[in-house]
Amino acid sequence: MNRLLIIDDEEKTANFLKKGLEEESYFVDIAMDGQSALNLATEQLYSLLILDMMLPVMDGWQFLSRFRDIDQKTPVILLTSLNSVYDRVRGLQSGADDYLCKPFAFSELSARVEAVLRRATPSPVQESFEIEDLKISLTTQTVEREGKSIELTSKEFRILCLLCENHGRMLSRRELSEKVWGIDFDCETNVVDVAIRRLRQKIDAPFNVKLIHTIRGIGYVLEKR
Amino acid sequence: MFLKNAKLFGNSIKSRLIMTYALSSILLLSFIVLSGYSLLRSEFEQDNNRFLSDAVYLIQTILKQNTTLTLDKKLPNDITSFHFNKYYLRIVRPDGDVFFESSYFPVFPKQCTNQLKPYQLPGTLGPGITCQAKDGSLYAFIQAWGVFGTDSKQKVLLQIADDVSRRENILSAYRVELLVIEFIGILLSLAISYIVAVRGMSPLKEISSRIESVTFNTLDQRITPLGWPNELQGLASSFDRLLGRLEQGVNMLSRFASDLAHEFRTPITNLRVETDVLLKKPRANEDYVKSLESSLEEYERLSTMIDRLLLLAKVEDPRTQLQVEIFDLRPEIEKIIEYFQILAEENQISIGISGDGRLQADKTLFGWVMGNVLSNAIKYTQPKGQVEIQVLPSKKDDIVIEIRDNGIGISPEDLPRIFERFYRADTSRSSKVAGAGLGLSIVKSIIALHGGQIEVISTLHHGTTVRLIFPNSAIPYSFSQKEAPTLV
Numbered sequence: 001m002n003r004l005l006i007i008d009d010e011e012k013t014a015n016f017l018k019k020g021l022e023e024e025s026y027f028v029d030i031a032m033d034g035q036s037a038l039n040l041a042t043e044q045l046y047s048l049l050i051l052d053m054m055l056p057v058m059d060g061w062q063f064l065s066r067f068r069d070i071d072q073k074t075p076v077i078l079l080t081s082l083n084s085v086y087d088r089v090r091g092l093q094s095g096a097d098d099y100l101c102k103p104f105a106f107s108e109l110s111a112r113v114e115a116v117l118r119r120a121t122p123s124p125v126q127e128s129f130e131i132e133d134l135k136i137s138l139t140t141q142t143v144e145r146e147g148k149s150i151e152l153t154s155k156e157f158r159i160l161c162l163l164c165e166n167h168g169r170m171l172s173r174r175e176l177s178e179k180v181w182g183i184d185f186d187c188e189t190n191v192v193d194v195a196i197r198r199l200r201q202k203i204d205a206p207f208n209v210k211l212i213h214t215i216r217g218i219g220y221v222l223e224k225r
Numbered sequence: 226m227f228l229k230n231a232k233l234f235g236n237s238i239k240s241r242l243i244m245t246y247a248l249s250s251i252l253l254l255s256f257i258v259l260s261g262y263s264l265l266r267s268e269f270e271q272d273n274n275r276f277l278s279d280a281v282y283l284i285q286t287i288l289k290q291n292t293t294l295t296l297d298k299k300l301p302n303d304i305t306s307f308h309f310n311k312y313y314l315r316i317v318r319p320d321g322d323v324f325f326e327s328s329y330f331p332v333f334p335k336q337c338t339n340q341l342k343p344y345q346l347p348g349t350l351g352p353g354i355t356c357q358a359k360d361g362s363l364y365a366f367i368q369a370w371g372v373f374g375t376d377s378k379q380k381v382l383l384q385i386a387d388d389v390s391r392r393e394n395i396l397s398a399y400r401v402e403l404l405v406i407e408f409i410g411i412l413l414s415l416a417i418s419y420i421v422a423v424r425g426m427s428p429l430k431e432i433s434s435r436i437e438s439v440t441f442n443t444l445d446q447r448i449t450p451l452g453w454p455n456e457l458q459g460l461a462s463s464f465d466r467l468l469g470r471l472e473q474g475v476n477m478l479s480r481f482a483s484d485l486a487h488e489f490r491t492p493i494t495n496l497r498v499e500t501d502v503l504l505k506k507p508r509a510n511e512d513y514v515k516s517l518e519s520s521l522e523e524y525e526r527l528s529t530m531i532d533r534l535l536l537l538a539k540v541e542d543p544r545t546q547l548q549v550e551i552f553d554l555r556p557e558i559e560k561i562i563e564y565f566q567i568l569a570e571e572n573q574i575s576i577g578i579s580g581d582g583r584l585q586a587d588k589t590l591f592g593w594v595m596g597n598v599l600s601n602a603i604k605y606t607q608p609k610g611q612v613e614i615q616v617l618p619s620k621k622d623d624i625v626i627e628i629r630d631n632g633i634g635i636s637p638e639d640l641p642r643i644f645e646r647f648y649r650a651d652t653s654r655s656s657k658v659a660g661a662g663l664g665l666s667i668v669k670s671i672i673a674l675h676g677g678q679i680e681v682i683s684t685l686h687h688g689t690t691v692r693l694i695f696p697n698s699a700i701p702y703s704f705s706q707k708e709a710p711t712l713v
Contacts, residue, residue, distance in 0.1 A: 103528045155567070181564040185589060186529065187596035188664050189604075191568050198567070217522025 002117060003027040003044065007037040007063065008052035008079070017050065020106050021113070034058030034066075041067060046074055048117060050109075051096070053080040061094060068095040075116045079104070105218065107170040129164040132224050134203070134211060136164060145207060155180055156199045163212065163222035172219035196220055238429075239422045246418030247411070254410045258403045265399065269392050270352070270365075277367040278350040280312055280385045285346055285371040288316075288381070313364075317382040324381060331358030331386055333366065343382055344369040355389060362390045428454050436464060444472040481538045484646060488530050492523045533663045537646075540590065540670040547587040547674065554616050554626070555581040557588070561595050562614070565603055573608045580616035582624050584695055590671045597664045598628050598691050605689070606632030623677075624695045631688035640683055644669045 004026050008014040011032070018028040029044070031037035034055050041049070049067070053060030064076065075097040080087065091099045097119075098112050129136040134145045141157060143150045152160065158180045162171060173192040177183040180195075196212065204210045213221050316325040337356040344350045346369050353367030364386040373379035435448050447468065449461045503516045539545050555578070562576050569576050576599075584591065602612045610631050617625040635643060642648045647662040672679050676696045683689040 103524070103531070105525075177564070182560060183564045183592070183596065185593040185596055186532070187593065187600045189565070189568065189596075189600040191564055194571050195567050215521070216518050218525045 001025070001027060002047035003029070004048050004050060004113070005029050005031060005037065005040060005044075005046045006050045007031045007034070007055065007060075008050075009033060009055055010052070013052075017106075017109070021110065024110055024113075026113075034060075034063035037063060038066060038070075041074075042070065047120070048113060049074060049076045050113070051076055051078055053078055053091075061090075064094050064096065075120055077109075077112055077116060079109075105170070105172060107219075108172065108175070111166065111169060111175075126165075129161070129167075131164060131167055131222065132209060132211065133207075134164075136160065143203075145203065148206075150202050152199070152202060155195060156202070159195060159199055160203065160222075163220065166222075168221065168223045170215050170219050170221040174219075176219070239426050242422040242425065243415070243418045246421065247415045250414035250418070251411050254407050254414070258407045262396075262400060262403055266396060269396065270355075273365045273387065273389060273392070274352045274367075277312075277353045277365055277385055277387060280314075280387075281346070281350060281367060281369050281371070281383055284314060284316075284383055284385070285369075288371060288373050291374065311387075313386040313388075315384040315386075317384065319380050319382075330384075331360060331362065331364050331388075333358055333364075333386075337366070338368070338384075341366065341368060346371045346383075356386075358386075362388055363393050365389045428457055432457055432461065432464075439468065441475070444468055444475060477538065477541055480646075481534060484534055484537075487647065488534070489527065492526050492530075496520055496523050533667065536593075537663055537667050537670065540667060540674050543674070545674060547590070549585055549587055551583055551585045552588055553581065554584050554624070557591065558595060558614060558616075558626075561592060561599060564596070565599055568603055569612070572603070572606070572610075574603055574606050574610050574612060576603075576612045576614070578614045578616075582616045584624050586675055586695060587671075590674075594668050594671050594693065595626075597668050598693070601664070602628050602630040602632065602689070602691070605634075606630045622696065626693040626695075627690060628693075629688065629690045634685040634687050634689055635681070635683040636685045640681065643681065644679075 004021060006014050006017050006021075006028060008017070008030070009032050014030045014032070018030055021028045029040060029046075031040050035058060037049075037051075051060055051063065055063065058066075060078065060080070064078075067076070072095070076095065077098045077100060078091045078096045079100050079102060080091070081102045088099050097116050100109060100112060127138050129138075133147075134143070136143050138161070143152055143157065143160065159176060162176065162179055174186060176192050176195075177186075181191075196214075200210075200212050204212055209224060211222050211224060213223065213225060215221060313330040314325065314327045315323060315330050318324045333356050337354070340356075341354045344367075350367065350369060353365050356364055356366050358364055366384070366386045368382055368384040370380050371383045373381045432448065432453065435451070439446060447465045449458070449465045451461075453461050499516055499519060503513065558578055562578060565576065599612070599614075606612060613627075613629045615627045615629070617627060639648075644665050646666045669679055672693060672695070678694040680692040680694070681689065682692070
């Protein structure tokens with residue numbers, strides 16, 4: 001079981017994050033300032049730190065450099081309201097493992113936590129997914145449901161794989177654009193919605209149990225409800 | 226040099242000017258007064274010398290012409306009474322005895338008479354000397370060896386003295402007067418230089434009070450047109466340029482703030498009202514879920530809006546540092562077309578591309594531009610329409626990318642306004658899209674930041690052509706790795 005440390009002086013934010021992460025079955029501690037965070041981090045072995053950059057007294061940068069003096073391995077995810085390339089680069093160069101800009105979706109944070117932890121402990125490459133009656137083989141690139149084979153375009157296949165990889169977790173339109181098409185900017189379009197609609201016609205429409213669900217205004221999730 | 230002066234005169238240009246003026250006029254005045262005085266004095270002395278030599282020549286002539294005279298006799302009365310009320314005469318025999326002495330001939334101290342060696346007659350006489358006699362008065366004095374009678378061997382010493390106390394009195398009175406005049410002159414020059422300095426400095430004072438009067442609310446005022454002396458014109462125009470830059474920055478910030486307020490009002494009102502209504506009485510669980518879902522949607526809108534406003538603020542800031550790289554246009558544009566392909570298929574719109582080129586630009590921002598322009602082109606093209614992208618061979622070093630559609634076009638009334646923030650030609654549909662109405666403003670600013678231009682040609686019901694013109698030779702900003710300005 002993974003133990004996380006949240007370092008944030010905003011009590012409300014910290015508590016919500018704790019609640020959310022605990023529901024994803026992590027153990028979570030909270031530190032309100034850099035010094036107590038350092039104390040906690042030396043007493044206890046954490047799998048990952050979530051660090052807000054705006055801290056009183058010792059700010060995030062100072063904390064990070066002092067923490068890296070005593071611990072080079074434990075991954076750190078930065079939360080910040082600074083969204084320039086420069087800050088991103090500075091954060092990653094200072095020894096952070098990932099960088100998340102406020103405001104963020106909780107699902108995105110949890111996905112990053114998962115990804116960073118997975119990087120820390122490599123797992124065997126997945127070759128296939130099986131969710132309910134949906135079967136995907138990554139080696140043969142085939143999809144079938146209720147035993148019926150389904151023809152997908154390469155983009156549709158990619159979207160389906162992403163949804164399955166993140167089974168139960170919402171993917172935002174932005175994430176889908178970025179991971180499927182490599183489009184990392186937003187351009188007031190409903191491309192993702194159209195793509196999902198087409199995918200649904202093939203994956204969900206002919207069957208009783210619907211797997212792909214819409215999170216209004218934000219994104220999509222694949223799960224059995 | 227500057228510091229030394231500053232110490233001497235205090236750290237004020239005005240007092241430094243006054244002191245400099247005053248000092249030079251004191252020097253000038255003193256020079257004039259001193260040379261005037263010494264000219265006068267030497268004029269007096271020359272006059273005196275002439276007078277004394279004339280007297281010597283006259284006495285000599287008398288002594289020579291009077292053949293009856295011998296050294297044993299006394300000088301006849303007519304000679305003695307002739308001149309000697311004007312000067313004093315003494316005639317000394319070669320053996321040192323006094324042959325003749327007019328009454329009141331001054332008694333000189335020995336060193337005074339020894340100081341002037343007697344001149345030889347006949348011959349020219351040099352200048353006499355001025356001596357103080359034992360009675361305290363000043364005398365001009367001259368002596369010469371003259372010839373007595375016809376016998377040229379009979380030499381006598383002629384001594385002539387002239388009282389110059391009066392002359393000295395005049396000169397000393399004159400000295401006092403000159404000093405008084407000089408003093409008055411100095412006072413006058415101080416006063417004049419003060420006035421000159423104050424007047425000279427007054428535009429400076431004026432300009433500083435003008436600058437003083439600039440406040441946060443009057444950043445639009447300019448001081449150059451008021452007309453300044455040449456020396457201050459440069460200062461005035463650099464100050465105006467500074468004002469211009471400040472004004473631009475303040476406008477940007479305040480526009481950013483009012484944009485925020487403008488765009489946040491609707492979603493926050495929605496959230497508040499919805500939550501208020503929800504909390505009015507107990508409700509079924511699914512009502513709560515529905516409401517929370519709708520809130521989440523609003524939050525997402527807000528986040529997107531912040532992103533867009535920040536992006537707009539960033540690309541409108543000319544100091545923004547671009548992550549410039551050189552890349553081939555074709556693969557980049559094809560990637561974006563691929564993204565929109567699914568949408569185009571859905572609407573049976575064909576997207577074509579021709580031409581190629583290399584561009585020097587910020588790749589992410591370029592993607593933003595292409596994505597938004599293409600998204601619009603597809604959005605406003607009816608089914609079975611066409612969108613054509615063409616990378617044009619360029620004149621000079623410009624890269625021109627043309628995105629042409631045969632869609633619904635833009636009306637002539639809307640066309641000039643499409644780049645305005647929050648301008649929405651069709652209010653009904655896009656009001657649902659978060660941050661809509663900022664897309665083209667951002668596009669325009671990004672292109673401007675690259676030193677390029679955007680042109681839109683459109684005919685209602687026939688289609689729109691957007692031309693993106695990027696300069697590819699020189700990009701007008703630096704790429705140093707200095708800290709980029711951040712806006713949050």
